[in-house]
Amino acid sequence: MAEGIGSRRQGGEVGDQYDPLGRHLDNPERFQQCAQRAMPIFFSSRLNVWVVSRLADVKKVLRDGQTFSCANVLRPLTPLSPRVLPILLAGYPLVPVFRVMDGEQHRRQRQLWADGFGPDQLEGIRGYLTKRATSLAEDMIAGKRPAEFMAAYANPLTISAICQMIGYRPEHHTAVGEDTAKAAALAMGHLFLSDDEQVEAAQSWVQCQKLIGRYIAERMVEPGDDLIGEAVRAYAPSGAPVTEDQEAELVASIFGVTLAGHVTSSALLGDGVLRLLEHPEQWRLLCNQPQLIRTAIEEIARFCSPGHIFLRKTTRDTTLAGQELPAGAEVAVLLAAANRDGAAFDRPAELDITRRQRIGHVTFGYGPHFCLGAGLGRLELEISLRILTERLPTLRLVPGQPSTSRPWLAQKCPFTVPVTW
Numbered sequence: 421m422a423e424g425i426g427s428r429r430q431g432g433e434v435g436d437q438y439d440p441l442g443r444h445l446d447n448p449e450r451f452q453q454c455a456q457r458a459m460p461i462f463f464s465s466r467l468n469v470w471v472v473s474r475l476a477d478v479k480k481v482l483r484d485g486q487t488f489s490c491a492n493v494l495r496p497l498t499p500l501s502p503r504v505l506p507i508l509l510a511g512y513p514l515v516p517v518f519r520v521m522d523g524e525q526h527r528r529q530r531q532l533w534a535d536g537f538g539p540d541q542l543e544g545i546r547g548y549l550t551k552r553a554t555s556l557a558e559d560m561i562a563g564k565r566p567a568e569f570m571a572a573y574a575n576p577l578t579i580s581a582i583c584q585m586i587g588y589r590p591e592h593h594t595a596v597g598e599d600t601a602k603a604a605a606l607a608m609g610h611l612f613l614s615d616d617e618q619v620e621a622a623q624s625w626v627q628c629q630k631l632i633g634r635y636i637a638e639r640m641v642e643p644g645d646d647l648i649g650e651a652v653r654a655y656a657p658s659g660a661p662v663t664e665d666q667e668a669e670l671v672a673s674i675f676g677v678t679l680a681g682h683v684t685s686s687a688l689l690g691d692g693v694l695r696l697l698e699h700p701e702q703w704r705l706l707c708n709q710p711q712l713i714r715t716a717i718e719e720i721a722r723f724c725s726p727g728h729i730f731l732r733k734t735t736r737d738t739t740l741a742g743q744e745l746p747a748g749a750e751v752a753v754l755l756a757a758a759n760r761d762g763a764a765f766d767r768p769a770e771l772d773i774t775r776r777q778r779i780g781h782v783t784f785g786y787g788p789h790f791c792l793g794a795g796l797g798r799l800e801l802e803i804s805l806r807i808l809t810e811r812l813p814t815l816r817l818v819p820g821q822p823s824t825s826r827p828w829l830a831q832k833c834p835f836t837v838p839v840t841w
């Protein structure tokens with residue numbers, strides 16, 4: 421198919437062309453728009469999954485956890501190198517986390533964490549985040565121009581935020597950030613270019629697990645009032661030692677929430693600032709009218725959609741977008757495409773920070789697995805937009821240095837965002 425013209429075979433030519441980690445990595449929009457119009461469901465021969473992109477179909481999948489299971493949501497893009505498993509086995513046993521669970525089991529496990537990211541906890545972290553964001557902005561201003569926004573601001577702010585909320589001490593924030601960023605490749609549908617890259621990701625994974633194990637041991641002796649302490653108490657309410665299996669579950673869930681809390685928020689913050697600066701009239705508007713920050717947050721979330729493509733697996737025969745699917749079929753939902761569905765959003769390809777959306781976007785997911793940290797992600801963006809527009813109103817992209825995205829299926833995140841002011 422010349423991109424733009426419908427294919428005649430359900431999932432045939434369109435699916436063969438779809439290359440989300442190759443030629444559609446940095447600019448998937450045109451392909452997605454065409455597929456959405458002409459082929460709402462197609463089979464991707466590269467990913468070996470059925471792909472849906474219309475908002476209504478994406479919501480249908482995400483809402484119905486009984487038919488569309490999360491069991492495969494963290495599966496790697498390609499089988500991992502045989503060198504990886506021994507490294508992972510030297511860490512904590514690989515137990516399922518609530519991210520891959522369904523139904524009642526998922527609801528129970530998720531609840532242990534959900535309260536920790538509620539409105540009171542977010543208000544509690546606002547002061548810390550404002551201070552940290554201010555100091556990072558000041559360091560950037562005092563430093564050399566041009567600066568690289570991901571390294572100077574987006575990564576350190578988001579890792580501090582999640583670490584502070586969970587209960588890691590400040591001296592561990594940087595290491596946790598580096599390890600989770602590398603380890604994330606194993607769970608984000610990363611296109612690995614070498615075995616060595618996989619080995620490094622696995623080593624970081626285990627290193628971070630071991631650090632979490634030490635925190636759990638500390639909290640067993642001295643219960644703290646942070647989220648690690650609360651998680652330990654939930655497993656061992658009477659102060660009895662946790663079993664090995666419980667310890668493995670605790671490590672896995674603390675690690676999972678840390679990783680999810682860091683990498684996706686830095687993607688939203690980095691890509692959000694990148695897109696605003698690519699539309700300088702929108703950046704100026706925000707600088708002149710900071711009262712627009714609230715609507716800007718939702719529009720940036722919709723437009724950037726850092727949670728890009730998520731997987732599900734059918735538990736029974738079903739029909740999706742007119743296509744019959746057998747039990748066991750894998751389905752990918754294109755959140756980013758759904759957020760630009762012309763049937764749901766006027767001028768979907770336009771970034772307009774004054775937009776009032778009549779239908780909700782799916783940037784933070786939908787249904788039972790709706791993002792646990794959506795409030796934290798929004799808060800980080802709110803505080804950052806306020807501080808950056810106040811202190812760096814002349815912020816702009818460095819000409820001639822285009823940003824490229826990480827080759828991750830589950831997430832769209834720029835490697836670097838070179839800025840000056």
Ligand code: HEM
Nearest residue numbers: 519680681684685688727730784785789791792793796797
């Ligand atoms: C700020 C940008 C963020 C975006 C765009 C984002 C996006 C998403 C999306 C789309 C899902 C649903 C995935 C699916 O249904 O398969 C999700 C789930 C999740 N998110 Fe986020 N997230 C963000 C930040 C955070 C933060 C700060 C945390 C920290 C707590 C977090 C923790 C989680 C967890 C634990 C889940 C799984 C929930 C479950 O399985 O019940 N996320 N996120």
